[in-house]
Amino acid sequence: MRNSRIILAFILVFGLVLASGCAASGPDATEKPAVEPTETAGQPLAEEDPELVWSHKHENNIHSIASSGETVAVGEFKVTYVHHLFDGSLVDVLVHEHSVDDIEFSKDGALLGAGQGYYGVLLTNVVDGAEPQTIGDGHESRLAFSPDGISIATGNREGIVWIWEIDSLSQTAALENPEVPDKAVMNRRLLAIDYHPSGKSLAATHTDGIVYIWDIEKEEITQTLQYGADVTAGHTFRFSPNSNDMAYAVKDGGDHLIRICTVESGEKIRDLTVPERVMDLNFSPDGTMLVVASRQATTVWDVASGELLYTLDQTITPPEDSPVALTFTPDGGHIAVARWDGTIELWRFPGAEPIPAPPVDMRVPPPLPSDVLFDTGSAKLKEAANAELDSFANELYASFTKAKITFIGHTDSRGDANSNLQLSLDRATAIKNWFQTWADEKGIDGWTLLVDGKGETELKAPDTNVEGTFLENAGALNRRVEIEIEPDE
Secondary structure, eight states: GGGGHHHHGGHHHHHGOOOOTTTTTTTTTTOOOOOOOSSSSSSSSSSSOOOEEEEEEOOOOOOEEEEEETTEEOOEEEEEEEEEEETOOEEEEEEEEEEEEEEEETSSEEEEOOOOOOOEEEEEEEOOOOOOOOEESSSSSEEEEESSSSEEEETTTOOOOEETTTTTOOOEEEOOOOOGOOOOOOHOEEEEEEEEETTSSSEEEEEESEEEETTTTTTEEEEEEOOOTTOOOOEEEEOOOTSSSEEEEEETTTTTEEEETTTOOEEEEEEEEEEEEEEEEEHHHTSSSSEEEEEEEEEETTTTTTTEEEEEOOEHHHHTTEEEEEEEEEESSSSEEETTTTTEEEETTTOOOOOOOOOTTTTSOOEEEHHBBOOOTTTTTTTTHHHHHHHHHHHHHHHHHHHEEEEEEEOHHHHHHHHHHHHHHHHHHHHHHHHHHHHHHTOOSSEEEEEEEETSSSSSSSBBOOOOOOOOHHHHHSSEEEEEEEEEE
């Protein structure tokens, strides 16, 4: 399945839980007023606003988000979806044993770690497709990869941070504050882990309202910070990539603040007044900007001056569709925002270069998505399919004037297997017939067109979760017609 990631990303060529007291079931349903984004520290400095590039609605609430390379991953209940940053097309689907409360890519992008509500941290190699491996156990797991890619830190409601060597998955250290085990579970649970860019220290945020900063080699706490945010929030503390600064959520009376201070001494540099109930925060890759997801708005700040740069143009009805998690893209020109209602959005900053479309290799052409070409359960081509197929046929002929071309139909796993097999063959035949007509009209005689049908026997991605519930987004990946080409040299 991993080898299909690039192919699947081309499909569109053709066409945390929130709220105090509701940690297990979601946001506080009593908070209803609709609010428009507001500016909280004067007028934004920038004359232009960030642009919404694309959005995609998922079936379930989103708990976590991470990006790496050309992809962004969102963690939900028992499933992770991986999207292409270029257009939001679905790249991969990973099935989990429980909710994906925390998610992060390794620094080289090869591993995707998922901190599950139960059963520890699941590590998936998204490059070579090796069998996923689990490290740790327990409830409400959190994780962070070390900057050098050698280690991973995990923790859960026990309040201990374990360090593991990634290659051997052997435990190398256990960071345990002697005061934490004496606290009730509700006060020692880990909320987030964040490595300092040097890799020599890390911060662990607990439900006791304290951020503990550890010297990893000495296994000693060097600083403690008192934060103020919902215990249902994600990351409310982050080290800056510039190594010198750190930021965390605090409360001062009725004000909700992000405090920026020095790493070395913890001395306050400045406070940023942000919309209430901070759910997540993150620095840009160069450390110059800080983006904050709050219940009522997503705001972007200039770290050096403390000025508000942007408030994203989002209409929010808290808590149903509040921003809950966010991440900068590696280029620093975009942010991906996850909202509680299952929506993921990609925003581009003014002046940033658009994320380029991936190159198309017609030797291994992208599959034709059945949902674009056919109605549900039908093998009759939609009228709108003509333009899509015409564009593809011209590109295919430009690459191969003589070839044996086989159209292979596939379905999702729903329904009767025999019916699915017939539907896949019928759809492949419909496309083959269209190409034959197109070739005849243009006087092309160098193609030999064949068909095959696989039904549900060769899924690109699992389209049911561990409980057998059908995953509609994943099913769309499986409903396709693939193309095999044997050039006639």
